[in-house]
Amino acid sequence: MILVTGATGTVGRALVGRLPAGVPVRVLAREPARVTGAPAAAEIVRADYGDPRSLARALDGVGSAFLVTSRVGDDDERFVRAALAAGVRHVVKLSAAAVTDRRADDAITRWQRTTEDLLRGSGMDWTLLRPRAFMSNALSWARSVRSDGVVRALYGGSINACVDPRDVAEVAARVLTEEGHTGRAYTLTGPRAISAVEQTAQLAELLGRPLRFEELGPQQARTALAARYPQELAEAILAGAERQCAGAKAGVDVTVPALLGRPAGTFRGWAEAHLSAFSSP
Template sequence: MILVTGATGTVGREVVRGLPEGLRVRAMSGNPAKAAGMLPGAQPVAGDFADPQSLARALEGVHAAFLVTTRADVDDDARFLSAAHKAGVRRVVKLSAAAVLDPRADDLITRWQRAGEDQLRACGMRWTLLRPRAFMSNSLSWAASVRSERTVRALYGTSPNACVDPRDIAEVAVRALTEEGHAGHAYTLTGPQALTAVDQTHELARLLGIPLRFEGLTPDETRAALNGRYPPPVVEALLASAERQRAGAKAHVEDTVRTLTGRPARTFSQWAQDHIGAFTPAPDQHPCPEAPWRPSASRPSCSSSASRGTPR
C-alpha cells in the first residue's frame, strides 16, 4: 500500500494519478469526499497531522508514503514520521524546496523545510527528498485578471525562476516510491529554462491570441495583498524569497527530470497550453478600458476578484 498525503493538492493528485495500475493507493486529505471524486481508484482516507489516531488509520498497512506538509508554524513532519515509523513504513518521499540549498535563504519557510529534511534523514526509514523550484501552476493566480482585464500583476516581473511543471515533480515522486535506487538521494527539480513573469505573460498572450498587459507590483502592494491570506511571518518569508529571486538565486537549471525520467522537463509553453482554458476569456467578455492601475479600492476593474500575482 502506498499512501499519498496532500492527495488533492497540486502535486499529490498527480502522484496518485501517475502510480501504476495494480498498486493499492490510499489518498489522504482533509476532505476524503473530494479525494474520492477527484481520484477514482484510490482509497480515500481522512488524515490530520495533529490527530495521531487519524494518522495511524491512514498509515495502516502502508509500506511507502509521499509526504507533503504545508504549515510552517507547526511540526507536522515530525508527527507524521513518528506515526509512520510506528506503522512499519519502509520508504518516505518528501516534497521539500530548492531554497534549502541556498545559504542566503534564512526565512521562516526555508528554515522549516530544512528542519523537515533533517527529521526525515534521521527517521530510520529509507528516504528521498524532492526539491523543486516554483510550480508553473502558480501562474493560475493570474487567471482571473487575465480573463477579466487581460492583465498580469506580479512583483519583480523581470526576475527569472526555473519553474517546473508539477506533473514532472509527480513523475519523479512516483519513481522514487516504486523503484529501487532512490533511497538517500535528494533531487533538485527545475524546468528546462528560467523564465520571468513578463516572459510568461508574453507566452500566455501568444497562446491566447490576444494582447496582455503586465503591471508590476511594489513590495508594499504585494505585502498588503498577502496580509489577508497569510500570517505576517509567512508574508515576510515570501517577500524575502522574491528578493532572492530578483538577485538571480532561482535561475539555475538542472537536468534532473531528464536524468530520472528519460525525457526533457516540460516547458512553460506546454504547461500553459494544457491549462489555457483557465485563462481564456468568455466569448462575450470584453477587457477593461486602458487605465492606470492603482493599489486602492477605486482601481478600475472588470472584476472584484481580479488576481494579484504573488512571489514564487
Template sequence: MIVVTGATGTVGRTVARLLAREHPVRLFVRSPDRLGPVEGLAEGRTEVVRGHYGDGEALRRALEGARAAFLVTNHPTEPDDARFTEAAVAVGLRHVVKLSAYAVGDPDADDFITRRQRENEDVIRASGLDWTFLRPRAFMSNTLSWAESVRAAGVVRALYGDAPHSVIDPRDVAEAAVRALTGPGHEGRAYALTGPEAVTAVEQTEQLGEALGRPLKFEELTVDQARAALLRRCPPVVAEALLRSAERLAAGRKADVSGTFEEVVGRGPGAFRQWARDHAEAFR
C-alpha cells in the same frame, strides 16, 4: 500499498492518479469531498482515509501495512513532519518521499519557509526511515493567481518582472515522485528539480498571451502592493517569507537549471509555454 498525503493538492492529486494505474494506493486527506473522481476507487485499488496529521489514530490507520508514502506538509507552524514520522516508524513504513523546496540546498536562503523545510528534512533523516527529498523550484501553476486579473483586464501583476526563474511544471514533480516511490535506488537522495529554462514573469505573460490568442499587459508590483496581495491569502509569517524569497529571485538566484529531472524520469521537463497552452482555459 503506497500512501499519498496532500491528494487534494497540486502535486499530490497527480501522484495519486499516476500511482493508481498500477499500484494499490491509500489517500490520507482532511476533506475527501475535495478529491473529486478518484481513479481506481471503484476497482478497489484506491482507498481513502479521512484525517489530519494531528489525529494520530487516523494517521496510523492510513500508514498501516504500507511500504512507502508521499508526504506533503504545508502548515507553517504545526509539527506535522514529526507527527508523520513518529506514526510511520511505529507502523513499520520503510520509505518516505517528501515534497520539500529547492531553496533548502541554497545556503544563502534563510527565510522562514526554507528554515522550516530544512528542519523538517532533518526530522525525517533522524528517524531511521529511508527517505527521498524532492526539492522543486516554484510551480508553473502559481501563475494561476494571475487568472482573475487576466480574465478581467488582460493584465498580469507581479514583482520583479525581469527576474529569471527556472519554474517547473507540477505534473513533472509528480512524475518524479512516482519514480521515487516505485523504483529502486532513490533512497537517501535529494533531487533538485527545475524546468528546462529560466523565464521571467514578463516572458510568462507573453507566452500566456500566445496561448490565449490575445496580448496581455504586464504591470510591475511594488513590494508594498505585493505584501498586501499576499496578506489577503497568507499568514503574515508566510507573506514575509515569500517576500524574502522574492528578493533572491530579483538577485538572479533562481535562474539555475538542473538536469536532475531528466536523470530521474528519463526525459526533459516541460516548458512554461506548453503548461500555458494546457491550462489556457483557466485564464479565459
C-alpha cells in the same frame, strides 16, 4: 501499500493518477470528497496530522509514503513519528529547492530544512524532492487576466527555473515504485529560467489577445500577500522574491530529464494545458 498525502493539492492530485496500475494505493485527506483522479481501486481515508489515531489508521500496512505538508509547524514531526511507529520503510518528502541556498533564512525554508533533518535522523529510508517554484503559480493571475487582461507581479524581469508540477508528480511516482532512490535529494526544475514578463507574453500569444504586465512595488506586493497569508508566510514569500531578483532561482538542474528520460516540461506546454483558466467565459 503506498500512502499519498496532499492528494487535493497541486502535486498529490497529479501523483495519484500516475502510480502504476496494480500498486495498492491509499490516499489520506482531511476532506475525502475533494480527492479527484484517484484510481478506482485506491482506498481513500479521512485523517488529519493533528489526530494521532487517524494517522495510525491511515499508516497501517503502508510500506512507502509520499509526504506533503502545507502548514508551517509540527505536522511533519507528527507524521514521521506515526510512520515510524507503523513500520513504514520509505518516506518521500516534498521539500523545496531553497533549502540548499545558504542565503535563504525565511520561515518556509527553515521549516523545510528542519523536516529534512528529521527524516534523515528517523531511521526510515527517505528521498527528498526539492522543486523550484511551480509553473502553476501563474494561476494566481487567472482572474486579472480574464477580467482586465493584466498580469501583476513583483520583479517581473527576474527569472525562475520553475517546474511543471506534473513532472514533479511523475518523478514522485518513479521514486515511490523504483529501487535506487533512497538517501537521495533531487532538485527539480524546468528546462530554462523564465520571467513573469515572458510568461505574460506567452500567455498572450496562446490566448490570441494582448495582455499587459504591471510591475508591483514591494509594498504593494506585501499588502496583497498579507491579505492571503499570515505575516510570517507573506514575509517569507517576499524574501524569496528578493533572492530571485538576485539570481538565486535561475539555475537549471538536469534531474527531471535524467529520471524521466525526456525533456522537462516548458511553461508554454503547461499554459496550453491550462489555458481555459485564463480564458474569458
